[in-house]
Amino acid sequence: MLYKAYEIQRSLMNASSAMASMAADMLNHESNPWAGIGPSQMMANALDVFAHAAAPRGKPAFGLRVIHVDGAAHAVKETTVITRPFGDLKMFTHDGLPKDAPRLLLVAPMSGHYATLLRGTVERMLERCVVYITDWADAKYVPMAEGIFDLDDYIDYLTGFLEHIGPGAHMMAVCQPSVPALAATAIMSADKHPCRPVTLTMMGGPIDTRESPTAVNDHAVTKPHVWFKHNVITTVPANYPGEGRRVYPGFVQLASFMSMNLGSHMMSHYKLYQHLMQGADDNADATKTFYDEYRAVCDLPAEFYLQTVDLVFQRHALPKGEMLHRGKAVDLNAITDTAILCIEGERDDISGIGQTKAALKVTPNLGDDMKQYFLAPEVGHYGIFNGSRWRNAIAPVVDQWIAKFEKKAKGRKLTAVA
Structure with missing residues (x-):
């Protein structure tokens, strides 16, 4: 049930992320006369932060060229x-x-x-x-x-x-x-x-x-020891090649690590919003890059x-x-x-x-x-x-x-x- 519940939540968040990203693009579009101004810019950047936080992530590449x-x-x-x-x-x-x-x-x-x-x-x-x-x-x-x-x-x-x-x-x-x-x-x-x-x-x-x-x-x-076996171990659902395998899900591990320093992670995303508002693209990109890797998890x-x-x-x-x-x-x-x-x-x-x-x-x-x-x-x-x-x-x-x-x-x- 744990994995199935996560899959439902993941699907909902993926859709929400896509919608937030589209809305941010619309608010920032050159055809929008209020793009980059006041409340419009604030809303666009807030949506951008949410879209990035909720976006799906697969296995990253090393990318060393x-x-x-x-x-x-x-x-x-x-x-x-x-x-x-x-x-x-x-x-x-x-x-x-x-x-x-x-x-x-x-x-x-x-x-x-x-x-x-x-x-x-x-x-x-x-x-x-x-x-x-x-x-x-x-x-x-x-x-x-x-x-x-x-x-x-x-x-x-x-x-x-x-x-x-x-x-x-x-x-x-x-x-x-x-x-x-x-x-x-x-x-x-x-x-x-x-x-x-x-x-x-x-x-x-x-x-x-x-x-x-x-x-x-x-x-x-x-x-x-039995607590871990019964509370954090679950079965891979049918939509993956490892169907039926017992695993400790990556999303559980990520939730554990995030909760340990929840205040720091919340502040990082608030600073991301501030960087976007200030036009500090390098700082914003650095934060996004870190969380792209940090949120990419496996079982x-x-x-x-x-x-x-x-x-x-x-x-x-x-x-x-x-x-x-x-x-x-x-x-x-x-x-x-x-x-x-x-x-x-x-x-x-x-x-x-x-x-x-x-x-x-x-x-x-x-x-x-x-x-x-x-x-x-x-x-x-x-x-x-x-x-x-x-x-x-x-x-x-x-x-x-x-x-x-x-x-x-x-x-x-x-x-x-x-």
């Missing part, structure tokens, strides 16, 4: 190198990169938004690295015949992607995937897998949510979502040494030669300070010279991986960390070839 490095422009090449039911592997490169450029697997969150939320992360790291990114599928478009997808599958996908990239690669996990990325690193390290990552960077990830709990963490622990497989709530947020299985993969214990003690960089934002209201840093505590057999922690001052969750502070203050730290171990990466690749 040109990248500027050291003052030179280079054409960006985007390729899908692996296609799998629940997620593809995309590769970004450009002709300005040397043949031996570092290779980086960027693990995007499977948390209700598309991988394009990390567009700015890709663009900045692409300056010096060949960037691969996990492009997770919208679960409502995955037919039931493809089976389920849970944390075990997530870890297997990461392992398979690293195998495709080959020995000597680096890995970066943003937010939620820090847990499966660290687990995959431990499993591959225990197996002495030649494709285990040389470095692992985790940014704003919930490694141990007992550290500085946030509102997100509190929500997960104040309700029993999560129910198995993955419920398992994440249980193991990560309620039982803290990984830092307590109780996490299993395919029935076998995930041993963080096995990580001995993958350098770990943990990055947190001082104002992160999703993953509190200390939650990512915990990874440095639970890897006792990794030398101190292979561990680093960076706290980004005055940076919120989104700012860790997007925006000016990411580009100018945080990304250089990642660049230096990768460069520090790149010689080791090349050695591991040569050893594997031999």
Whole structure:
């Protein structure tokens, strides 16, 4: 019933958005003698804000065409190198990169938004690295015949992607995937897998949510696991390829995130209206671009979502040494030669300070010279991986960390070839 009710509401809002957009165009049309004047302009801009807020949104494109490095422009090449039911592997490169450029697997969150939320992360790291990114599928478009997808599958996908990239690669996990990325690193390290990552960077990830709990963490622990199963999991309706699949809908996740900072979002839209009234088109376009991405959401497989709530947020299985993969214990003690960089934002209201840093505590057999922690001052969750502070203050730290171990990466690749 939840999904059906949403579909009805979505159809009504789509129609309302179209009507509001048409009305705004009419009020702004050159044939209207009152266009741009007083109440007419106020009404047109108000309708424009509403039309944008209510407009339907599909999967965004990365849209990276040109990248500027050291003052030179280079054409960006985007390729899908692996296609799998629940997620593809995309590769970004450009002709300005040397043949031996570092290779980086960027693990995007499977948390209700598309991988394009990390567009700015890709663009900045692409300056010096060949960037691969996990492009997770919208679960409502995955037919039931493809089976389920849970944390075990997530870890297997990461392992398979690293195998495709080959020995000597680096890995970066943003937010939620820090847990499966660290687990995959431990499993591959225990197996002495030649494709285990040389470095692992985790940014704003919930490694141990007992550290500085946030509102997100509190929500997960104040309700029993069965509550989530019965209240936020629903079935994909018949008008999608994934008909019958049990999912955690993206629209529920979006509503949760919006409600956490409702006042800020309302103020952002009021400022959007003010920018339109003032003719500040660049500022208005920036706000619209942000919300185009922020409101583009996708569904999560129910198995993955419920398992994440249980193991990560309620039982803290990984830092307590109780996490299993395919029935076998995930041993963080096995990580001995993958350098770990943990990055947190001082104002992160999703993953509190200390939650990512915990990874440095639970890897006792990794030398101190292979561990680093960076706290980004005055940076919120989104700012860790997007925006000016990411580009100018945080990304250089990642660049230096990768460069520090790149010689080791090349050695591991040569050893594997031999």
